[in-house]
Amino acid sequence: MAVLGAGDRGSIYAGFLAQSGATLAAIVDRDQQRARHLKSRLSSDALLFSNWKDLIRAIQAGSSPPANGRAAAKAIRKPEAVVIALPDAHHLEPAIAFSRLGISVLLEKPVGLSLSQLHRLGRHVNGLRRKQNRAAIVVCHVLRYSDFFGKIKCLLQEGAIGEVRSILHSENVSYYHFAHSYVRGNWRDSRISSPVLLAKCSHDFDLLGWFADSEFRSVASSGSLSTFLPENAPLGATERCTDGCPHSSRCLFDAPGTYIEGLPMKRELARSGFNGIALAARAALRFPALFRSSPGLRRLWPWPYWPTSTIVSGPVSKDAVLEALRTGPYGRCVYRTGSNQPDHCDTTLEFENGITAIMRLNGNSFQEARTIRIDGTEGTLEGRFGQGGDLRLHRHGGAKTRRIPVEVDPAGHLKEDRALCHHFAALMAALRTGQDQALQAADRTLHQVIQGHRMALLAEKSRTTGKTIFR
Numbered sequence: 001m002a003v004l005g006a007g008d009r010g011s012i013y014a015g016f017l018a019q020s021g022a023t024l025a026a027i028v029d030r031d032q033q034r035a036r037h038l039k040s041r042l043s044s045d046a047l048l049f050s051n052w053k054d055l056i057r058a059i060q061a062g063s064s065p066p067a068n069g070r071a072a073a074k075a076i077r078k079p080e081a082v083v084i085a086l087p088d089a090h091h092l093e094p095a096i097a098f099s100r101l102g103i104s105v106l107l108e109k110p111v112g113l114s115l116s117q118l119h120r121l122g123r124h125v126n127g128l129r130r131k132q133n134r135a136a137i138v139v140c141h142v143l144r145y146s147d148f149f150g151k152i153k154c155l156l157q158e159g160a161i162g163e164v165r166s167i168l169h170s171e172n173v174s175y176y177h178f179a180h181s182y183v184r185g186n187w188r189d190s191r192i193s194s195p196v197l198l199a200k201c202s203h204d205f206d207l208l209g210w211f212a213d214s215e216f217r218s219v220a221s222s223g224s225l226s227t228f229l230p231e232n233a234p235l236g237a238t239e240r241c242t243d244g245c246p247h248s249s250r251c252l253f254d255a256p257g258t259y260i261e262g263l264p265m266k267r268e269l270a271r272s273g274f275n276g277i278a279l280a281a282r283a284a285l286r287f288p289a290l291f292r293s294s295p296g297l298r299r300l301w302p303w304p305y306w307p308t309s310t311i312v313s314g315p316v317s318k319d320a321v322l323e324a325l326r327t328g329p330y331g332r333c334v335y336r337t338g339s340n341q342p343d344h345c346d347t348t349l350e351f352e353n354g355i356t357a358i359m360r361l362n363g364n365s366f367q368e369a370r371t372i373r374i375d376g377t378e379g380t381l382e383g384r385f386g387q388g389g390d391l392r393l394h395r396h397g398g399a400k401t402r403r404i405p406v407e408v409d410p411a412g413h414l415k416e417d418r419a420l421c422h423h424f425a426a427l428m429a430a431l432r433t434g435q436d437q438a439l440q441a442a443d444r445t446l447h448q449v450i451q452g453h454r455m456a457l458l459a460e461k462s463r464t465t466g467k468t469i470f471r
């Protein structure tokens with residue numbers, strides 16, 4: 001396989017696919033330090049490229065005899081698959097280019113940034129099949145591969161709540177995650193990345209379409225940016241948290257507090273119950289000096305995990321993080337970044353089969369968790385996914401609530417990332433042995449994913465125009 005984008009997502013998928021037996025043949029990243037870091041982490045002898053078009057040229061050179069008797073500077077055997085984990089604006093073009101060569105694609109969302117791009121992707125896949133090209137395109141909607149949402153889908157298919165009538169789904173993004181990604185970070189400006197309803201909630205619109213099992217009929221959305229505005233900055237706040245801001249000790253969004261001390265993440269983990277991670281987080285909050293000085297614990301300071309791991313190019317160190325905060329976007333005062341993403345938004349959907357749904361984006365949450373309630377003619381399913389999981393089934397005709405056991409990561413969605421990679425590796429194996437039904441199933445899922453993206457884009461259009469949009 002080849003990996004395009006050696007950042008957070010690309011590194012995670014490369015690791016899990018390597019565990020599933022894949023060999024890393026090439027890494028593409030314009031930041032060559034990141035590419036080298038991933039290469040050495042996986043002890044791989046992958047070739048490094050800074051541009052995916054150079055990789056295409058190297059693949060073409062590897063599959064044709066040298067022109068004028070001269071070998072190309074870089075030639076590489078055609079990989080079986082590529083992972084595309086570049087920023088949002090660089091998904092569709094490489095997906096089309098690599099799949100045209102017969103290379104299957106594990107593609108990060110969003111798969112397109114406009115309705116016309118989505119249409120183009122749909123047409124492209126139809127064209128591939130007409131030409132007997134069997135390259136699959138699998139989108140990284142990792143929640144589909146989770147135990148939690150997978151069980152909901154099975155229960156609905158088994159008729160556990162009768163006929164579905166309505167769905168209430170919230171994507172609760174913790175306040176510091178929202179600030180990191182959608183206020184300071186890569187998605188702060190929807191015009192140069194993508195609207196948060198697409199970037200974050202395409203997963204959720206996809207789930208709604210999957211559960212409703214129907215095309216959507218209408219979308220109406222309202223919401224705004226209310227928290228991260230200049231008028232909400234406390235008096236005297238500096239442009240950067242590292243400029244000696246007088247509010248640093250009280251500010252929820254203080255950058256050194258977030259990226260070096262890991263305070264918001266530790267607080268969230270500390271609240272997550274009575275497991276080992278929660279106890280360790282409580283100890284870290286109570287005895288911070290111990291974590292800075294004790295040899296055994298020092299590797300947890302500065303905070304080495306997400307989101308800090310995404311703001312430096314190489315290994316996390318205090319100096320590297322401070323430099324990133326002094327010079328990069330993550331040290332800026334959250335109230336003055338000029339973000340244009342709504343931090344709260346409700347979308348109402350109606351499906352062709354009559355099911356109605358409400359999808360809430362909440363960027364001011366105390367914890368990172370999706371919550372869902374699905375009501376049917378014979379029962380209700382209720383659950384929380386994030387910081388552990390909880391799924392309950394109430395049957396109208398029963399006297400007891402059934403608690404459905406679910407496996408959910410205490411933090412993040414690594415389990416789901418791993419499950420997606422196993423699914424992709426299994427699909428590759430099925431394609432190798434000519435199992436066309438696996439490819440047909442992948443194409444059906446891709447069609448649903450494109451519908452979910454359409455819902456997200458139309459929700460943004462409805463939010464900004466104030467109109468209900470019909471399909």
Ligand SMILES: NC(=O)c1ccc[n+]([C@@H]2O[C@H](COP(=O)([O-])OP(=O)(O)OC[C@H]3O[C@@H](n4cnc5c(N)ncnc54)[C@H](O)[C@@H]3O)[C@@H](O)[C@H]2O)c1
Nearest residue numbers: 005006007008009010029030031034085086087088108140
């Ligand atoms: N499926 C999910 O749950 C999920 C979660 C988070 C992010 N994402 C998506 O994954 C994608 C990657 O996100 P990330 O968090 O890994 O970002 P990241 O910034 O950590 O990684 C992106 C990498 O691409 C490199 N890059 C940027 N432009 C490039 C170019 N033109 N050519 C070559 N390399 C380039 C960067 O140097 C960086 O290493 C985004 O589109 C994001 O929306 C998906």
